[in-house]
Amino acid sequence: MTPARTTGLLIQLLLSCSLVLFIKPALAMPQAIADWSAQHQIETTFIPAKVTAQTAFQGQLIWLPSEYGRLDQEIQLAQALAERGFDSILPDFFNSLMVEVSRDNLAELPADLWLSLMDAAPRPSFIVAPNRAAVPALDALHDLQSSPQNHIGLILINPDLFVSTPQPGDEPRYVPSVAATNLPIYILQAELSPWRWQLAELRTQLEQQGSTVYTQLLRGLRDRFYFRPDAIELEHEATLHFVDQIARASQLLIPLMNTDRQSAPIHHNELATFPTPPATTDRLQPYGGEQGRDFLLTDLEDIPHRLSDYQGQVILLNFWASWCPPCLYEMPSMARLKTQFNDKDFEILAVNLAERREDFAQFLADNPVNFPILLDPTGSAIQTWRISAYPTTYLIDRQGQIRYALIGGIEWDEPEPVAAVKRLLNE
Numbered sequence: 001m002t003p004a005r006t007t008g009l010l011i012q013l014l015l016s017c018s019l020v021l022f023i024k025p026a027l028a029m030p031q032a033i034a035d036w037s038a039q040h041q042i043e044t045t046f047i048p049a050k051v052t053a054q055t056a057f058q059g060q061l062i063w064l065p066s067e068y069g070r071l072d073q074e075i076q077l078a079q080a081l082a083e084r085g086f087d088s089i090l091p092d093f094f095n096s097l098m099v100e101v102s103r104d105n106l107a108e109l110p111a112d113l114w115l116s117l118m119d120a121a122p123r124p125s126f127i128v129a130p131n132r133a134a135v136p137a138l139d140a141l142h143d144l145q146s147s148p149q150n151h152i153g154l155i156l157i158n159p160d161l162f163v164s165t166p167q168p169g170d171e172p173r174y175v176p177s178v179a180a181t182n183l184p185i186y187i188l189q190a191e192l193s194p195w196r197w198q199l200a201e202l203r204t205q206l207e208q209q210g211s212t213v214y215t216q217l218l219r220g221l222r223d224r225f226y227f228r229p230d231a232i233e234l235e236h237e238a239t240l241h242f243v244d245q246i247a248r249a250s251q252l253l254i255p256l257m258n259t260d261r262q263s264a265p266i267h268h269n270e271l272a273t274f275p276t277p278p279a280t281t282d283r284l285q286p287y288g289g290e291q292g293r294d295f296l297l298t299d300l301e302d303i304p305h306r307l308s309d310y311q312g313q314v315i316l317l318n319f320w321a322s323w324c325p326p327c328l329y330e331m332p333s334m335a336r337l338k339t340q341f342n343d344k345d346f347e348i349l350a351v352n353l354a355e356r357r358e359d360f361a362q363f364l365a366d367n368p369v370n371f372p373i374l375l376d377p378t379g380s381a382i383q384t385w386r387i388s389a390y391p392t393t394y395l396i397d398r399q400g401q402i403r404y405a406l407i408g409g410i411e412w413d414e415p416e417p418v419a420a421v422k423r424l425l426n427e
Contacts, residue, residue, distance in 0.1 A: 030060070033089055036120040040113060042096045045070075047078045047088040058085040058250060059124040061155075062117065066133040069094045069101035073227040073239070074130075080243040086250070091117060103132055114140035123151035124257055126250050131224070134159035135175050141263075142177040148260035153184045153253035155246060158193060158223045161202065166388045168405035169289035172198060179208040180264040184256035186214045186249035190221040192323045194389050197382050209264045212256050216245065222323050284395065284404040284420050291401055295381040297351065297374040305349065305374055308400060313345040314424045315396040316412070319382065321353040322360035324390040326409030328367075335369045336413040337421070344425055345398070347371065353390065354379045397424045 028034070029046035037044040051057050061081060063074055070092040078088030093109055094101045114136045118127065129137035134156050141154065163173045185206060189199050196217065203213045218238065222228065225235040226242055296306045307317070318334065320327035331350070338348050348371035352360065357375070364373065376382055385392075395404040395417075404420055412418075 029089070030087075030122045032120040032122060033117075036116060037091070040096075040116065042113070043092045045075060045078075045088075045090040045092070047075070047082050047090070049085045049087045050082050051085055055083070055085045057087075058247070059126060059254070060087045060089060060122050061246075061250075062121050062125055062127050063088060063090040064114075064127065064129045064133040064137055065091065065093050065106075066129075066131040067101070067103040067106045068131065068224070068227070071227050077226070077239075077243055077246070081246060084243065084247050086247070089121070106132055106136070109136065111136070111139065111143075115143050118144045118152070121152070124153070124254065125151065126153045126155055126253065128155045128157065128246070129159065130157040132160045134161050135177075138175065138177040138181050141183060142181040142266070143263075145182060145261060145263035146265075148262045150260050151257045153186070153250065153257050155249050155253075156185060156187045158190050158195060159187060159202070160195065162388070165407065166386065167289065168287065168392050168394065168407060169293075169386055169402070171386060172201075172388050174202070174205050176266045177263075178202070178205045180266050181206070182210040182261040182263055184212050184253040186216070186253055188216050188218060188245060188249065190218045190223050190225055192220070192222040192321065194387065195223075197379055198388065210261065214249070214252055216249075218245075282406075282408050282410055284406050284417055287394065287402045287405040289402070289405075293385055295351075295376075295384060297376055297381060299372040299374055300357065303372075305372060307349070310347060310349075310396075311400045312398050313347050314398060314421060315394075316346075316348045316421070317394040317396060318348065318350045319353060319385065319387045319390065319392045320350055321390055322355060322363050327391040328363060330391065330409035330412060331369060332367055333410075333412040333414075334371070335367075337418065338370050340413060340418065341421060341425070342370075346421060346425060349374055351376050351381055353382055353387070395420055395424065397427060 029044065033044060033046070049057055061078065063078060070090055075090060078090060081088060093099070093113060094105070097109070099105045099109070118140045127137055127141065137154065138161070141152065161174050161178050163175055166172045187199070189196055199215055199217070203215055206213045218225070220234055221238050222235065225231060226239040228235065294306065294308045296304060298304050307315070316334070316337070320331070322328065334348055334350070338346070350369070350371060351374045354376055389407045391409055393406045394402045397403050403424060410417065
């Protein structure tokens with residue numbers, strides 16, 4: 001064998017050995033997580049990274065169950081991310097504890113479950129918290145950060161971090177851990193969502209204690225797009241690329257995870273400022289919030305409408321979107337209500353939430369309305385009126401005072417809302 005041939009073989013051997021050193025083989029579930037799972041009797045799925053000479057190990061993803069439970073679609077996303085070098089750990093709290101999947105039951109899950117899971121997570125770890133899971137994730141990470149921590153990042157998907165759904169016209173209040181936690185955070189927020197308009201304020205709140213926050217708006221997508229039973233073709237296509245966005249989020253967070261970070265304490269008096277919210281209802285409620293809001297918006301014929309110009313009439317002001325099923329459900333009954341009071345000083349103004357005309361043209365063609373549809377392309381009225389859930393509707397008297405409000409869709413030509421309109425017309 002020639003010296004050159006020998007040298008070539010040695011180089012190939014050294015290269016192959018060096019690759020072995022840098023490749024992380026597929027492993028069983030990390031021992032700390034296995035111990036945690038056994039101790040708390042929580043069924044936990046582990047999907048190992050598929051590391052090759054071309055795919056380096058990227059870290060662990062800890063997928064927290066939201067108010068929708070542990071989802072098959074999230075397991076599928078985790079399997080796709082394994083091809084990109086990520087381990088995934090998916091605990092199933094609801095089934096393991098024999099608790100029905102719901103938002104209320106998510107809030108009742110023991111806090112030590114979340115905290116002990118975070119504490120057991122191997123590093124580096126990315127906590128993936130969709131929807132309402134953002135609350136226990138931040139609460140647990142805040143407690144974990146009572147002493148300095150590093151190599152933890154948080155990926156929030158359509159996060160719902162309000163204490164509760166705000167009453168119509170009220171400013172949203174965030175859970176205290178939002179402003180007290182110090183983390184690298186990446187938010188993936190669907191555009192067609194009530195939370196989209198709170199994104200800038202949420203970022204400001206999260207940054208108060210030093211969190212570094214990236215945000216990405218997912219254009220044309222609704223909340224829960226990757227597991228909606230009524231997902232449209234655009235959402236199916238977006239789901240195929242969602243793994244790339246999660247992988248990119250981790251890449252942006254990893255350089256920020258080397259530094260020790262510590263949370264700020266939450267004092268008991270801060271917790272006391274959040275009283276129990278009133279029960280939700282599908283009935284018009286007397287309104288006691290801020291008055292004097294206005295807007296100037298154009299309709300589908302580009303005719304301007306200023307709300308204050310309608311003083312002297314009773315106004316039903318509705319904020320809606322074509323991607324909101326309750327909004328579409330109630331609109332035919334609004335048209336019937338308008339017909340019922342067609343000869344009275346009564347008008348309905350339906351403000352569309354920053355959609356393009358073509359997005360709802362077919363719906364209006366199939367369901368003609370007899371009142372103005374107003375366009376709010378920049379979301380100015382949405383923000384002025386603090387719309388945080390859809391549909392939101394106000395009933396305004398002749399003096400321009402908001403008298404009743406409602407979040408949610410109803411049949412507007414039923415006796416109770418009809419009686420409310422009559423009362424205001426007769427004043």
